[in-house]
Structure formats: C-alpha cells, structure tokens
Amino acid sequence: MTELKIAIAGASGRMGKMLVEAIAAASDVRLSGALDVAGSPALGHDAGAFLGRPAGVAITSSLATALAGARCLIDFTRPEGTLAHLAYCAEHGIAMVIGTTGFDDAGKAAIRQAAEKTAIVFAPNMSVGVNVTLKLLEMAAKSFAEGYDIEIVEAHHRHKVDAPSGTALMMGEVIAGALGRDLKQCAVYGREGVTGARDPSTIGFATIRGGDIVGDHTVLFAGDGERIEISHKSSSRVTYAHGALRAARFLADKSSGLYDMRDVLGL
Template identity: 65%
Template sequence: MSPSDAPVRIAIAGASGRMGQELIAAVLQNPAVQLVGAFDRAGSPSLGQDAGVTSGQHTSVAITADVAQALHNAQVFIDFTRPEGTFQHLEAARTLGVKAVIGTTGFSDEEKTRIAEFAAQNAIVFAPNMSVGVNVTFKLLELAAKALSTGYDIEVIEAHHRHKVDAPSGTALKMGEVLAEALGRDLKDCAVYERYGHTGERDPSTIGFSTIRGGDIVGDHTVLFAGTGERIEISHKSSSRAGYAQGSVRAATFLQRQSTGLFDMFDVLGLRD
C-alpha cells in the first residue's frame, strides 16, 4: 500500500459527547480513515475509557484530556466543541502539524480571522454544517435567490434541541450569507434577527431569521421565498447527527491532498463555481 492509499489517521475532540461519539462511529465504519486519538475536557467522566464507550465498540483508543497526546499520531482532528476549546486544540495542532476539520459554531468575525491564520500553516476545512445534504441545499439556495431576486420576501427558519447555546444556528447564518451574496447584499446590513411590537411594514430588502429551540430536534432549516400568489420553500431536516459525521470524515479525507489553506464543504464536494 502506498502512503497515499493508507487510511487517514484521525483524532476526535469532545470524544465523549453526543457528536463526538457519532464522529467516532463514522470513523470506525469507514475503511479510508483510522481512529488514532480521542480527547475531551479535563474532568470528563469518560476519561480513560475506550473511545467507543457509547457505541459498545472496542477501539483500543482511550479518551484523554491531554490534547498533545491524542494528536501526536494524527494527521487530522475533527472538532465540534466550543470556540474556546477549538482554539486550544488548534494551538496544539499547529505545533504538531495536524490538519483540522472544524464544525464548531458560534465564532465571532475576529475568531474566524484567527482560524484563517492557523490555516496558513496547516490546512483546515471550516464549515457551519458538514452535512453533504445541507451543503447541496446551500447551492440550491444560491440558484433560487438569483432567480427570485425581486418580488419575493426571504425568511430563514431554524429549529434545534433545547441544549443548543447559540442562535441563530451557524447553518442558518450560512444560509443567510449565501442568500445575501447571491443577491449582491451584505448580510450584516440586511439581516433581521428580532421582531417585536409595532415593526412597520416589512422591508423587502431584508432577510429575516426565526429561531426555535425545544426537545431533541437535531436540526431543521427552511428558507421561505414568499411572493405574491405563491411560496417556495427549500428545507433540510436532520433526523440524526450521522450526516454531519459522515460529511466530516469526507472532509478529513479531502485534507489528505492539501498542505495549507482554508476550505469549506463546497471545496470538499466540488460545488465551487
């Protein structure tokens, strides 16, 4: 087997969490990749346990709080944690020359610039949603926005589980960015995130956002194009986190061919114009 055919060696951040366990399951199911590290925050009750603890699979990889130890044999790490944790992991990865797939959301514009700086040394795939289906949806939204640029009001509606801490979701914001760019606008200037009281008539140049939080909703996103006499809705609904995990593994294999640079799922899936 040539080096290019060898499985991509992957470490998982937040390994004991729901998404971490989904990522581990996806890695174990894919012969193109190999699990070599798993790490979580200090104090996690899963430290020292096998990384397949939730799925009941034996991996011979123990969950550790030592990021450097988890990354020492990895080529790529996948991170769906929190911004502050992701930056700590990136610092360790930079020292060790490990690439990154970042699905963490809630970054500020300044923090996104910092991620781009890391990518100048080690290649990174950074996207608010790693699902293949969601990214195809982004492309459909781009096409729809261009065709429905006049005479249609645009609203983004998203729903997630009660535990999600940021709103609107990173996916909803990315949808807004895709829509705004297709319309030749800047989302910062046209987004409306709240409506209350006497708001006056709707400004047709705006893009509205509605957020729902409740139960165990994995992630539902709908963009409504409301015209006169008709409505067009483009939706993506997730029934599990498996799609996010599978897309992340696909992104990790994409990075095998990259040394530096900041990429997103459009690059991974060949959707870039």
C-alpha cells in the first residue's frame, strides 16, 4: 500500500508536534515535509527529534522545500500564514486540511476559491467527537425551537488568540441554521450593564481563557422548568490530530472541492 505523503505547517508548535507524532504512529501515512515561520529556532532541526526518533525531515521555512512531493498539507497555524500556504497549494494541486481559526469573510472566500483548484477540508475543529456533537446540536435545536434560550460557553488555554473559538461559532451556525436564523443577526457576544430582558431570538456566547484548557464547549438550552446541556470537553489535542489524518485520507482521491468534517465522517 502506497503511503500518503503529508506535510505539516507550524511543525514545531503544540499542534504541529501532535500531528508529527500521530503520523509517526500511523502505518499508512508518512511525513514528507515540515514547515515553520522564518526565524523559528526550530529551523534546520529534525521534525521528529522531540520524540527521540528522527523523522528524517528537517523543519524549513521554504514552502517549495516543505511541499516537494507532498499530497496534502495539514495547517493549524494563523490565518495570514494559512492563506499564503493556500495560494501555493492551489497553484500546485496540493490538497489541504485546514484547522486554522479566526478567518474573516475575505479569508473564507479565498478558501472557497482555492477549492476550485485543489481539494480542501476546512473545519474549525477536527475532533470526531465535536463533529458528532454538532449533529446532536442540529437535532436538539429543532426540538427546542420554541420556549428555550440558547447560550454557548467555551473555554480554552491562555494562549488562544481568537474569541469566540471557531468551534463555538460553528456550533452557533449549526443551531441558527436549524432554526432558520442568520447567526450574524442573532448572535450576542457580550453583556455588560443594564442589558434589559433577554431577546428569545438571540444566541449568546461566553468566552473563558485560562491555564492549559485544551477546549471545552457547552451549549445550554434553558427552558421553563428544565435545562438541557450538550457538552464536549477535550483533554488532549490528539483528537484533533487523529481527525486531521482522517481528513487527509478522505482527500487522497479528490482533485478539488471544499469539504468539512461532516463530509469526512459521513454525517
């Protein structure tokens, strides 16, 4: 069986290392390239050195070098970096798995445009559990369409730079879609002072940042006499890494198109 050659962006970061480790443990994929930003102290070092067994791939800031021979690039970095990688991958027909969050509308449009030239899985959360949770939320929202207030609470580590999290926003979009609403029109991202009574058509968001929390998400459906909570809590980034590899395998036989994890998982 031919190994799927995968390159990793941000290879020396927390998520990058988790991806390198997941690839090393899999028998059907191989690390073919490791990318990091210019000036990173990791440049020139073997991407698998932290595991105590070299991967035979040096970390580089050169896109051409990192992506030479790669079938897919997995990218969990920053929007500006991901968009630069996206342009190169689209031009050279390299598939992408994008787990980066914080894109604006222009960034999302660039991803859609690039998907006309290469195959892309774009999802704010690659966890299999999170994506099953999204399906449960869609079902729940339809049942709690009337008489229930909806609030989304998310918590992440102190280093996360965007808020609300991409996963929380995706939860909001799924719920709003199930209710026939536009999240841009009904989302409430902060409350302070005398806010007045709660508008029942809104979807509220609350953000917590602290410590080393990998990622906790809870959606509260609060009605009269009962509360229903649907939660997903991550204790390790390994779930994201395993989901990203599933996405890369899904793209192996595709030449173009934009997909998400629900496509990968058949949901």
